[in-house]
Amino acid sequence: MAGLSRVRICENLHKRSSSFVEPFKFLESRSHSIFSHRQGSKVRTLAGSKITPFVPSNRNLKRRFGFKNFHLKHISHRLPMRTSSNLFSPNAGLMTVAVTAGVVGALVSSLSAVVYSVISARRKQGDPEVVMAETEFNRSVLSKCPSLTRTYSPAAGVTNPHFETIFAALFRSEPNVTYFREVVPMKGGGVVSIDSELDQGRRGSELSVTAPILLLLPGLTGGSQDAYVKHMFVDARKQGFRPIVMNSRGCGDGPVTSAQFYSASFTEDVRSIVNLHRRRYPAAAIMGVGWSLGANILVNYVGEEGEACPLTSAVSLCNPFDLVLCNKAFEKGFSRLYDFKLARKLSSIMGQHRMLFEGMEDMGFDVAGSVKCDTIREFDDRITRISFGFPSVDAYYKASGSANKVHNVAIPLLCIQAADDPISVNEAIPREEIKQNPNCVLINTPGGGHLGWTAGEEGVLNRPWTDRGVIEFLNLTKTLIKQREMQPLLPMVEVLETDFKLEVKSSTQTMLEDCENEAEAAVKSQRN
Helix, strand or coil: CCCCCCHHHCCCCCHHHHHHHHHHHHHHHHEEEEEEECCEEEEEECCCCCCCCCCCHHHHHHHHHCCCCCHHHCCCCCCCCCCCCCCCCCCCCCCHHHHHHHHHHHHHHHHHHHHHHHHHHHHHCCCEEEEEEECCHHHHHHCCCCHCCEEEECCCCCCCCCHHHHHHHHHHCCCCCCCCEEEECCCCCCCCEEEEEEECCCCCCCCCCCCCCCEEEEECCCCCCCCCHHHHHHHHHHHCCCEEEEEECCCCCCCCCCCCCCCCCCCCHHHHHHHHHHHCCCCCEEEEEEECCCHHHHHHHHHHHHHHHHCCCCEEEECCCCCHHHHHCCCCCCHHHHHHHHHHHHHHHHHHHHHHHHHHHCCCCCCHHHHCCCCHHHHHHHHHHHHCCCCCCCHHHHHHHHHHHHHHCCCCCEEEEEEECCCCHHHHCHHHHHHHCCEEEEECCCCCCCCCCCCCCCCCCCCCCHHHHHHHHHEEEEECCCCCCCCCCCCCEEEEEEEEEEEEEEEEHHHHHHHHHHHHHHHHHHHH
16 A cells, blocks of 8 residues: 555554544544655545545644644545546545435436327327217217317326326326215115205206206216216306216215115116116206216116117216226226225225124124225125125126126217226226217227326316317207106105205105004003
């Protein structure tokens, strides 16, 4: 090593004064490197941070330690203020190399992400796939609803289907909507919560009794609080529709009053709500829009009704169609996160109402296990399929997919899907059945995720790309409205309308009142 070694420096200094060893150790611990008395000969120690060493003056050393003829040049000619600027110099510190490598890596990663986003955006950009039978009405749908076939152009950076799905769910804007809630009793003792515009249908309302009714069905565990529902609610109201949000049992903070929730194939609640509004507004047409599982329920209902369907038209968005295929998609990759999140929501609803299922384990319900499910399949196996009489969860999935009912749809049905949907997967779309049915039209966008659709003039934070096309389709089918005759009410509901206020009395309440009357009569007879 060039210059004096550490030992020789210490020995020479000790001859002058033994008290100098302590400040020398201090200097050595603080300095980046120590130079010998020879100019330019360096003794490298710890590499790294830019530490400016403490260098006492000749005067201070002489005054403190009693040196008379001592100069700092005996220790160092100069001390470095910073490390070498040359990265590949042998004097470059390890910390400098690590920091520089990290910065270069971050720049390369950022550049790669930008390039990937641009390439992905171009790949997801394109015209939607259109599947339909060549009929006059279907051609008019394409010509009079131009927003359905406009080029889908996602924003760069929001092209990954998982990112688009989560981004839309977390950051999409929410219109300010004030709902008026009604809790309507259903057959078997259950209830369904429906939300409409506050004050609509009362005195002074600007909506006429002939305003078309738009029934909105949110997705699994969803409700009127979801942003995509609110956007459609506001857009429909601006177009003169009377929007009604149907929250499935236990969803949208709605109550549960019986040991039965809802399922992908259970359509009785939809049927009850439709019939209820046919009674209230006999001169108004009724249309339906469903998302995800709500779309599956809606298409099942329309297919079951067939030619007798009371709806004028229906729109299905992100419909799973084939639950067997979609359940398999849940078991792969990142989609497990959606599966886990939705399963925990179902378990949370079950946990709030588990008392309704107590003592029903002998029927096959796994009440204890249902409140801690990690997958939707577990919840359906422990609760759903038993509630609706299916022997197994696979039998439930096979029978509940709305692809089985598409062939029987007899009203205009618009289906909008996303080719990269990670939940309602592309393989589950019944293209052949849709093409063979003259009443169905499929619009399949190249991107959009699951209920994402952040492309278009609306921007990534506003309403979904699909809303414009849906409103155009509903306005088109509104011209097909024909006044319908008043239909009888459901036997399990008694509706009393006085001064535009609705009072609903369930069959359960009626039974309780009858029991009380019988008890009073029995007491009177005993007294007599």
